[in-house]
Amino acid sequence: MIYVYDILVNFIDSKRIYEVFEWNNKDSIDHIKRIPLFLVDYNSINDLLNYDVNVENEFLDIIKDKTILFSNNSEKIDYACLLTEGNRVYAFEFNEKGKVEYKSSLLLDEEEEVLELSLQLDKYNINYKKNSNDDYNLYLTRKGEQDRNYIISDLKYTYKNKNYSKLKYLYNECFCDDKSHNKDKLDKLIKSLDMIDSPTRNKLNYILKMSYNSTCK
Numbered sequence: 229m230i231y232v233y234d235i236l237v238n239f240i241d242s243k244r245i246y247e248v249f250e251w252n253n254k255d256s257i258d259h260i261k262r263i264p265l266f267l268v269d270y271n272s273i274n275d276l277l278n279y280d281v282n283v284e285n286e287f288l289d290i291i292k293d294k295t296i297l298f299s300n301n302s303e304k305i306d307y308a309c310l311l312t313e314g315n316r317v318y319a320f321e322f323n324e325k326g327k328v329e330y331k332s333s334l335l336l337d338e339e340e341e342v343l344e345l346s347l348q349l350d351k352y353n354i355n356y357k358k359n360s361n362d363d364y365n366l367y368l369t370r371k372g373e374q375d376r377n378y379i380i381s382d383l384k385y386t387y388k389n390k391n392y393s394k395l396k397y398l399y400n401e402c403f404c405d406d407k408s409h410n411k412d413k414l415d416k417l418i419k420s421l422d423m424i425d426s427p428t429r430n431k432l433n434y435i436l437k438m439s440y441n442s443t444c445k
Contacts, residue, residue, distance in 0.1 A: 229290070229352070230345060232265045232310055234298075235338045237319040239330035245277060245318065247333050250371075258305075259298040263319070264291055265310040265342060267349035272356070273313045280359040282326040287354050291322075310334075310342060311354075317342045326356070375433045376421045382436050387414045401435060402428045 237258050238251050251257070275281055288307050295308040307322040317339045319332040334342065386394050392410050399405075399413040402420070420428040 229264050229266055230348060231262050231294075232260075232342055232345060233262050235260050235263070235342070236335055237332040239319070239321050239332050245331055245333050248335055260319075261296045261298045261302070263295045263308060263310055265312065265317075265346060265349070266352045266354070267346050268311050268313060268352055268354055270313045272354050273311060273316070273318065275356070275358050276311065276320060276328060277318065277331065281328060282357045282359070283322060284326060284355040284357075287356075288322065288324070288326055312343060312346045314343070314346060317346075372429065375429055379421060379429060379432045379436060380418055383414055383417055383432075387411070398432060398435065402431055 237260055238246060238255050239258055240246060240255055291307055291309045293304045293306060295305040297303045297305065305321060306324070307326075308320065310317055310319050312318070317334050319334065320328055321330040323329050333339075383395070383398070386398075387410065395410055395413055399408075399417060402417065408416070417428065417432070420426060421432075423429070
């Protein structure tokens with residue numbers, strides 16, 4: 229373990245990494261004064277990024293109170309660190325049970341500097357328990373995922389409230405009219421939203437937001 233100083237992280241989400249080009253001015257960016265860095269293997273990085281994982285207490289004890297923020301009172305983050313497998317660097321914040329609370333990419337120039345520092349390190353073996361896949365689409369952009377979640381919420385609300393005429397209208401805008409059951413229509417619409425450039429997602433997002441804006445006038 230070595231320390232890295234003076235970097236920015238965007239601890240916004242536990243489920244996915246937002247790359248730097250997806251950060252926006254509404255995010256709460258943390259200016260880190262000091263944070264520990266570990267070199268780990270590829271599988272550990274992959275599991276921590278893509279699965280519901282709990283690291284063991286031994287690792288939490290090592291990183292406890294080691295991360296300090298730039299602030300008037302030098303505020304600390306209880307459990308945080310940088311991890312790299314030699315190609316990319318990610319920041320992680322854990323809760324007291326070892327579960328990943330937040331994760332972040334780094335600014336590209338800062339990541340390059342950290343990768344150079346990591347050449348000094350031997351690999352560290354993090355013991356952890358892997359529980360399940362995190363439920364999100366790795367291939368969607370931040371905007372795409374937000375649109376997807378917005379549409380799914382609206383579709384489920386529509387179906388739950390038995391507004392089948394609206395469901396049928398939305399379905400017919402995306403697919404040929406057929407005799408599918410309402411639940412099948414709902415499932416097909418939701419499934420079609422996960423494509424990288426889903427025409428269904430783009431179309432429904434436009435229709436629903438136009439409808440919302442019209443209602444609010």
